[in-house]
Amino acid sequence: MLERQVDELPHMVTPPPGPKSRVYLDKEAEMLYSSWAANRVVPFITRRKEGWAIEDLDGNRYIDMATGWASTPLGAGHEDVLRASVQALWESGGIECTSYISNHYIAELAERLLDIAPPNLTRVAPDTTGTEAVEAALRLAREQTGRHFIISFHGAFHGGNYGAGAAGPTAPDVGRGIREFMHGFIHVPYPTCYRCPFRQTYPECGLACLHYIDDVILRYEVAPDQVAGVLFEPIQGENGVQIPPEGWMEGLFALARKYDWALIDDEVQTGFGRTGKMWAIEHWPEVEVDLMPLAKALSGGALPIAAVLGTEAAMTASDDIYLGGTFAWQPAACAGALAGIEALQRERALDNVAELERIAQEVMSPWVERYEVVGDVRIKGVYIAVEFVYDKETKSPGRDIAAAVQARAVRKGLVPIYEKSIWWIRLLPALNMPPALFRKGLSLLEEAIYETSKEYALGVAA
Ligand SMILES: Cc1ncc(COP(=O)(O)O)c(C=O)c1O
Structure with a gap:
């Protein structure tokens, strides 16, 4: 048909x-x-x-070719995904606050996600939207390191609410009414090579945008030990698919390791195969990240669902953090996500x-x-x-x-x-x-x- x-x-x-x-x-x-x-x-x-x-x-x-902003990765109305979701909806009776009363789908989806996750990511935090997942990751990074500042990038988009909106300055308008109140973010240039922020050309530039972090930001704005982590899109989406040139991601990773910063890899839009690998960060095999917010395609196209994958250290720094919310990881959303991952691989x-x-x-x-x-x-x-x-x-x-x-x-x-x-x-x-x-x-x-x-x-x- x-x-x-x-x-x-x-x-x-x-x-x-x-x-x-x-x-x-x-x-x-x-x-x-x-x-x-x-x-x-x-x-x-x-x-x-x-x-x-x-x-x-x-x-x-x-x-x-909009696919619900990358949220119906296998086309709309994928039969297996919708069937699984609808069946779970009947079975579970609809909404449950799963942080209070759990359901078998929670552990099943966590297990499946960790199967396909980069091996150093060993735990999952449930969420409902990409924005929430990003904000959860920011909190986890700050909790783990006991530091406050987050470095994020010009042109990034991480969501529209206060935390994620302050992190991602796609354009001045997106941050209007947010940045006045939200402190603790330092924005640095992303390698947008067609329009280099330093008006140079790769590779003659010697990755000037990356060195700017060390040479300027850490010299004049913050000390390395005030920085909790770096939040980045492995390929910027809303900013017009900006693909970092060779060496940039590896350099960022080296910097993060040198200063003990958590690397927060926002795969909300790139995750689940969009860029040709399961995770976009796999295009740089030597780079290991600490936290990975996911949403959109995680749903398989059925119901809203999001997650943060994280290292053992990031995910166990405190037992006193409440993340997620009433709607996080609904049984029917989990069932759809499970069927979506299954179909992505089987097809x-x-x-x-x-x-x-x-x-x-x-x-x-x-x-x-x-x-x-x-x-x-x-x-x-x-x-x-x-x-x-x-x-x-x-x-x-x-x-x-x-x-x-x-x-x-x-x-x-x-x-x-x-x-x-x-x-x-x-x-x-x-x-x-x-x-x-x-x-x-x-x-x-x-x-x-x-x-x-x-x-x-x-x-x-x-
Ligand atoms: C990279 C990235 N992060 C976060 C978000 C926010 O996700 P949501 O719209 O599900 O809150 C988006 C949305 O487009 C995104 O592209």
Whole structure:
């Protein structure tokens, strides 16, 4: 059945938003808090998701390359995952506060996660969202070391609430109203090599951004023994798939070991195969991390669930920490997560990711030469970004171009990831998307880029 989607998608019957979607979009704008509607860039309301398809209220069927922000890693409505979850929901009677009354799924999921975790991570802290998992990891690191400061990176995103929001300064706006109150974070440059913060080029830069921590931060801002840990995304996601160059991660690891800092590897978006390895940190085999927040794909696409994996030392520093909350590790969410991990392995999703990555490299890499508006294409597994510019020399951010490309792509039947005010578009297809459908999605995106280039009268190579 699902295979038919390769031929049938996309299927557009009316330009979005169609009349039915419009009614609900208008109601939302009227009733929900203002930035909910103000920041909405997807012009339809979903009726149904299945496999690699999103269907809107007006009958349009799109190719889904947003996957619930990487939360339906095996497509929407994966049968085994939903069945396991629904069965557990009936069996358990719904919600349970599992930190008070436990359920057999808790230990089963913990055991399964520790099976696939890096070997030095031996315990699990249950949570519900990625934001909570990050904040739990911060607390655990501070508790373990008895130190206060956390080093985190420019461009990072770790969640929107006070703790995680203060840690991750994606943009000044994200931190507004948070950073005024939340202290204890030191933000340092991330290796965003296409736009080097020091206007240098790798490898001639000698990893200037990394040395900045030792040479500047530890000299002028804090002493090493005031720092509890370093919170980082192994590949920055929201900041447009920023992939650290060779040597950077190893250097960060060396620094952390030298000063006894906990390394907090935020794999909320990269975990469970997104970048071609089970954990993105495996791209740097010699690097050992201490805490690893997980969420999104951990759910298998069923129900919200998150976790922190940690070393014995980090996870046993105190018996007096309350983490998690009433909704953490619901039996039905655990059952879905277990079935998701099982399916990810049984369906050999990582082999498919390797094939999709190969196709992405083949199809998308030439866009940098072909289109004046494409400044950079970054691909690791199926973690993919296209960055737009008005001018390749100055690299002036192509905000309107990204907006126009996204709007066109959606009208053509492809849903990528894009947010107001950024100038890149991301693709997060399901790890098991059929290669032929992936190619179809890429060609829709390329059509949208081609037409937008023409609109801006910017060059298109023959
Ligand atoms: C790397 C990273 N960390 C944390 C979060 C926050 O997760 P959640 O939205 O589940 O709170 C996100 C969300 O996009 C993320 O990408």
